[in-house]
Amino acid sequence: MRIGILGAGNVGGALARVWKGKGHEVMFGVPDARSERTEKAVAALGGAVRAGTNAEAAAFGETIALTVPWPAARQAIESCGNLAGKVQIDCTNPLAADLKGLTVGPNTSAGEQVAGWARGARVVKAFNTIGAGNLGRADFAGLAADGFYCGDDAAAKAIAKGLIADAGLNPVDVGPLRNARLLEPLAMLWIDLAVNQGWGINHAFKLLRR
């Protein structure tokens, strides 16, 4: 599959690495493809990934992953041009600057706001509840961390499910896109433990079943 990744930071770089490793074609969308930061991200992947503008990455990808920091999300989407029919995977969390809370919610979510901006795209919330460093290495003492996702379009969710599994996570469908209102606080709990409680990145959520 051809995937455009908006953002070439920790999350975007990690997703590019794991998806590339599974045979997908990846292109970063960035404000400046010749910036040192972007060249570093491309070099870290052995140069086997292209970088272009957001519009170029969006045109390239059948699926577009949004991995920029939340304050840059709206502009990144609006610079993509026509997203009709694309699968838009929203990986963002609307974090307060001090990393101690969310700036969106509880009666809406970043995921729903993204859907409002990405006209015509089929939005799936995913990859937001685990640290980027765990993508592709999500084994915790023999148990696979879960990759929670939600959305309103069944076909888009099926594609997201495959891409979640490609990252070594166990995909768990938690329902409609409005449940991004619950996945974003779950992400905040992961981040609070990681940053504010000093746990680092070696933890992950799993939903037990019986």
Added chain:
Amino acid sequence: MRIGILGAGNVGGALARVWKGKGHEVMFGVPDARSERTEKAVAALGGAVRAGTNAEAAAFGETIALTVPWPAARQAIESCGNLAGKVQIDCTNPLAADLKGLTVGPNTSAGEQVAGWARGARVVKAFNTIGAGNLGRADFAGLAADGFYCGDDAAAKAIAKGLIADAGLNPVDVGPLRNARLLEPLAMLWIDLAVNQGWGINHAFKLLRR
């Protein structure tokens, strides 16, 4: 330990059962100890548990568990009288009437509101992220469900930790009481899957570590 349980519904009844089974002394605090509902809850425990007013249960317990529905929480606490020095375990979730969202948050939480009402008590948020039917039977294919808790008083948290383990849950300390802002949405996710997605009660969260 002597424990007062405010409320004799699903959560209160289940906690009474598991704590009684571990040798604790339990007393329900209810609006009317002679109501059919309360007599049923006491009978379900073999009659080995007393019921009284909220004030009687609060005076009885070194630890007080709040298990009433959220709209009744403030009055239940205020009818307890002096709670100074007590450990107050808040098991509530501020659910919307349609069970599709929370009525408190994201910049405060039921747990913090309870702490404001229960003057002098040492509040711990716990037992809110799993269904009552899983208390005392929290084994999921060989893995123990987690019992997440948070609070600002280390001694009170140590007591809560023991009571969580008594319910068969693996206690996980997620930090200060303000993180009730994150445990309540986690509960909402559990409830949404149970009720709105039709999963029933056979799921539970676990935080993997490595």
